Amino acid sequence: MEREEDLNRRVRRTRQALKTAFVDLILEKGYEAVTIMDIAERADYNRGTFYKHFVSKEDLLRDIHDDFLRNVSEVLLLPYEGMEKIEATGIYPSTLQLFQHIEQHKRDYLALSSAQRGKTSVGLYDTLRRSMREDMHIEMEDNSPPLDYEILLSYQLSATVGVIDYWAETGFKYSAEYMAGQLTALVNSRMDHIVFKRN
Template sequence: MDDASDRRINRTRSALKSALVELILEKGYGSITIMDIANRADYNRGTFYKHYLDKDDLLAAIKHEILRELSDALLAPYEGLDRVDADKIFPSTLRLLQHIELHKDQFVAMISANKDFYYDIYNMLHNSMMNDMHIVIKETKEQIDYEIMLSYRMSAFVGVIMYWVETGFKYSANYMAEQVLIQVNRSLDYIEFNNPG
């Protein structure tokens, strides 16, 4: 296959993905037909079926692309490094959040169409932290279970992403990354109760 053909395929797939995202935001995933997607992308049904089995297959392709790009964003700043101090993780956090901010329509559409998408993000982060890196914790008297610690931290980070998306991206990616770094490197002092006794 030559470069021109590759570019044409990529253009077609990109147009179909964009069409589906736009339509989800406009009318919801359930009511979208293949004809809707093809018309919006300015192709015919036959062209759609050359690339995807159905709209679920197209949605899965969008999800796969988002998760791959998030994984790349997480690791890219540290290529070639053996380690990075915990207070220096800002670049990867920022890149990951900037990627979400840049593709916010895709995220909102994906969450609208697939309620398990946050869990997919969690799995991607968890797998990356298990396979591509290892968190080293300062020695303490208490024994810390690595799996529980990792689950806690990844769930917290996905919770921050959920909050950000659900509030309509009211803060910048930079602000969110700064806040995440503060949370990662701070310990609780104590908890006050609003209605004691």
């Protein structure tokens, strides 16, 4: 008889094989064209094995989506364990963790973005927003103009997700380190003036 630990390991391995196969197929031929038979064959299983683990391809996609977002909040806080606060310019470590997480799961991100048409970005935005509300709080400089906190959060998080989406559009051509540095510089920079080109 199979031990529970071995059974769990086998279940995890099977589920991961089905997820990897699905992601590969979405990137090759698009979400709509992929069938459950395609997924099972690519993972070297039969349809029955697929249905033991997932109800449908939508269920499998949701599982990949949830997996991708599950660790985002944790990676943001990891560098600051035991700390009470940091300077705003010191956000690079958590920003780097976020970009490294996405870099490690970039095929999942691209497949989800392709299949969900914007839902992945919204999910990432919502996850980051929840973390910023529950786990941290931005304090502004004393001489800063009064800002509505929800508008501030919306601005910062929209910028973050926008930069991540741009990175994905480029096919992740920059390193996670470079992107984290760029976002940190953007968040902490202040514009001087704007030049009009058409005059």
